[in-house]
Amino acid sequence: MVKQKTIKSEISLTGVGLHTGKDVTMTFKPSPINSGFSFVRVDLEGQPIIEADANYVVNTQRGTNLEKLGVKIQTPEHVLAALIGCDLDNVTIELDASELPIMDGSSKYFVEAIEKAEIVEQEAARKYYVVKEVISFTDDATGSEIIVMPCEDYQITTMVDFGTKVLGTQNATLKNISDFKTEIADSRTFSFLHELETLLDEGLIKGGDLNNAIVYVDKDISEKTMNNLKVAFGKDSISVKPNGILDNLTLHYPNEAARHKLLDVIGDLALIGTRIKGKVIANKPGHFVNTQFAKKLSKIIKIEQRNQVPTYDLNQEPLMDIHKIMSTLPHRPPFLFIDRIIEMSDNHVVGMKNVTMNESFFVGHFPEAPVMPGVIIVEAMAQTGGILVLSTVPDPENYLTFFMKIDNVKFKQKVLPGDTLIFKCELITPIRRGICHMQAHAYANGRLVAEAELMAQIARKQ
Numbered sequence: 125m126v127k128q129k130t131i132k133s134e135i136s137l138t139g140v141g142l143h144t145g146k147d148v149t150m151t152f153k154p155s156p157i158n159s160g161f162s163f164v165r166v167d168l169e170g171q172p173i174i175e176a177d178a179n180y181v182v183n184t185q186r187g188t189n190l191e192k193l194g195v196k197i198q199t200p201e202h203v204l205a206a207l208i209g210c211d212l213d214n215v216t217i218e219l220d221a222s223e224l225p226i227m228d229g230s231s232k233y234f235v236e237a238i239e240k241a242e243i244v245e246q247e248a249a250r251k252y253y254v255v256k257e258v259i260s261f262t263d264d265a266t267g268s269e270i271i272v273m274p275c276e277d278y279q280i281t282t283m284v285d286f287g288t289k290v291l292g293t294q295n296a297t298l299k300n301i302s303d304f305k306t307e308i309a310d311s312r313t314f315s316f317l318h319e320l321e322t323l324l325d326e327g328l329i330k331g332g333d334l335n336n337a338i339v340y341v342d343k344d345i346s347e348k349t350m351n352n353l354k355v356a357f358g359k360d361s362i363s364v365k366p367n368g369i370l371d372n373l374t375l376h377y378p379n380e381a382a383r384h385k386l387l388d389v390i391g392d393l394a395l396i397g398t399r400i401k402g403k404v405i406a407n408k409p410g411h412f413v414n415t416q417f418a419k420k421l422s423k424i425i426k427i428e429q430r431n432q433v434p435t436y437d438l439n440q441e442p443l444m445d446i447h448k449i450m451s452t453l454p455h456r457p458p459f460l461f462i463d464r465i466i467e468m469s470d471n472h473v474v475g476m477k478n479v480t481m482n483e484s485f486f487v488g489h490f491p492e493a494p495v496m497p498g499v500i501i502v503e504a505m506a507q508t509g510g511i512l513v514l515s516t517v518p519d520p521e522n523y524l525t526f527f528m529k530i531d532n533v534k535f536k537q538k539v540l541p542g543d544t545l546i547f548k549c550e551l552i553t554p555i556r557r558g559i560c561h562m563q564a565h566a567y568a569n570g571r572l573v574a575e576a577e578l579m580a581q582i583a584r585k586q
Contacts, residue, residue: 126250128213130154132242137233139225142199142313142336143186148221150203152241155214156553157248157471160397161207163190163197167220176204178395178418184411186323188392198223201391201411202313206234208394209304210243213250229312229336231387235305248471248551253425255402261417268406268413270389272421275403277301282386282406288316288342290368294382304390310376311383314338321349324356338380339370385409396422433567434548436466436474443467444511452520453510458484461504462547465511471551475508479568481541496539501574502530505564509549513560513582522585528559529579537573544568549578558582 136151155162161176172195174180180190187199200217203224207215209231217224227233260271283295298308315323315337341364345353353362353370363371377383389406392414400421406414444452444465453460462475479496486494506527514520539545546567553561559581566574 127245128157128248128250129211129243129245130156130214131212131238132244135237135241137225137227137237139227141221141223142226142229144198144221144223146221146223148219148223148225150225151218152237153216153218154244155216157214157246158550158552159214159216161204161212161214161394162216163200164216164218165195165197165220165222166218168195175397176200176395177397178415178422181395181415181419184415188395188411188415196222199226200224201388202227202229202231203234203391204394205304205387205391206231206238206309208390209301209309210235210238211301212238212243213399214246226313226336228310229314229338230310230384231304231308231391232310235309247554250399252401253396253398253421253428255400259421259424261413261420263410263413263416266408266410266413268408268410270404270406270409270413270417272400272402272404276401278400279403280386280389280406281404282382282389282409284382284385285408286316288340290340290342291316291381294379296379296382296386298386298390301390308383308387308390311380311387312336312338312376313384314340314381316340316342317345317349318343320353324352338373338375340381341368341370389414393418393421396425398422398425430572433570433572434474434546436476436546438466438476438544440466442476449511452514453507454521454524455507459503460507461500462507462511465508466546468512468515471554473508473512473549475504475511475547475549477504477545477547479539479541479543479545483541486541494541496543498533498535498574501535501539501545501566502533502564502576502578504545505547505549505566505574505576506578506580508547509560509562509564509578509580510582512549512551512562513555513558513580516555517558517582523558523582524585525580525582527578527580529577531577533574533576535574537568537571539566539568539573545573552577 131154134153138149163174174192174197180192182191183189188201190197255272255274258273262269279299281297285293389409395418442464462477464476466474489497510525549562549564551562561579564576564578
């Protein structure tokens with residue numbers, strides 16, 4: 125089992141936004157299990173949170189841009205690539221401006237900061253989406269295409285062709301994410317001279333200089349453009365190297381452009397929110413096609429997860445039979461709604477109930493068409509979760525369990541006499557002070573029948 129990971133301590137970096145030119149302080153902070161990556165705008169009232177979610181992408185001009193309820197995050201892709209490249213799952217990133225620092229145009233300094241903060245394992249299994257068939261997205265306007273195919277590991281290949289002699293056709297491959305630091309992290313962002321002229325005219329790249337962007341010279345430089353570049357970059361003189369890039373910068377790799385595009389793909393696909401086991405092949409990738417593909421894959425994953433039903437061997441000896449359940453839970457018939465506990469760990473529990481026509485609630489619900497009440501299904505899920513929270517105390521018989529909150533309850537299918545219900549409850553946050561916050565699902569006949577977010581607390585009997 126691969127465990128989820130976060131950082132041990134917080135660490136801050138300061139820099140400037142490439143497009144806004146604003147100074148920004150960014151702080152990486154540890155985050156609890158299953159929380160993923162999220163950004164916090166500490167400079168705004170209420171310190172709003174924007175999750176790293178592909179559905180919050182609003183535009184991809186000169187970078188990936190997120191927006192939630194009017195709050196913006198600009199160019200997070202290099203930071204997200206560093207988080208994935210360092211094999212992290214849960215991190216909070218605090219910012220005092222909208223745009224993340226460009227640093228040297230790569231992920232190098234973010235990786236170094238993360239390593240200083242130290243990476244630690246958490247007590248929860250990492251969740252993966254295992255690719256079983258080819259999934260693709262094509263941008264007809266540009267011919268850009270991304271596909272993902274089955275593979276035991278997360279691998280990425282990028283192929284770039286901008287139709288210019290100065291750059292030519294390049295490709296890059298990352299066969300193991302553990303090689304990100306040494307092979308991809310220091311690959312810097314790049315631009316073509318004709319793009320640079322437009323950006324300067326539009327007042328963008330205010331934080332740009334020759335240390336954080338490779339500039340490929342794909343046209344003759346006029347005297348006016350040369351003077352504008354000197355002013356923009358604060359240089360007394362600028363010239364073009366024999367390899368076709370502006371001076372004051374040396375390429376780290378002959379195919380640095382393709383490697384940086386690979387870095388961008390990793391960062392943009394981090395917005396899916398789930399680790400992937402599959403091989404990604406990106407032909408002429410860019411932030412638009414990357415994030416559109418991320419949205420498509422995220423939607424597919426959510427649909428599959430919603431419809432995915434776990435299977436358990438009900439013929440095996442249960443972890444807890446009805447006698448052990450009654451020695452733990454304070455509930456008794458006719459208000460005890462679980463018959464067995466099938467499995468349990470520090471962060472999840474699975475229970476079972478055989479629904480029979482002898483249930484007391486079928487007398488009135490409904491006499492001519494017996495259907496298990498939704499509130500009873502929720503109660504059964506809560507009792508299953510109660511086993512988990514009561515397992516944290518040495519004397520569960522001296523405690524009672526009380527509901528604190530129920531959110532996002534959904535009923536999908538009817539439960540009828542003769543059905544076997546399986547309840548799976550997973551912690552959303554660690555149990556603290558006897559408070560259990562969990563996501564609960566109920567299954568029957570190979571289908572999801574109900575789900576809810578539950579919070580309960582145990583209290584010692586008076």
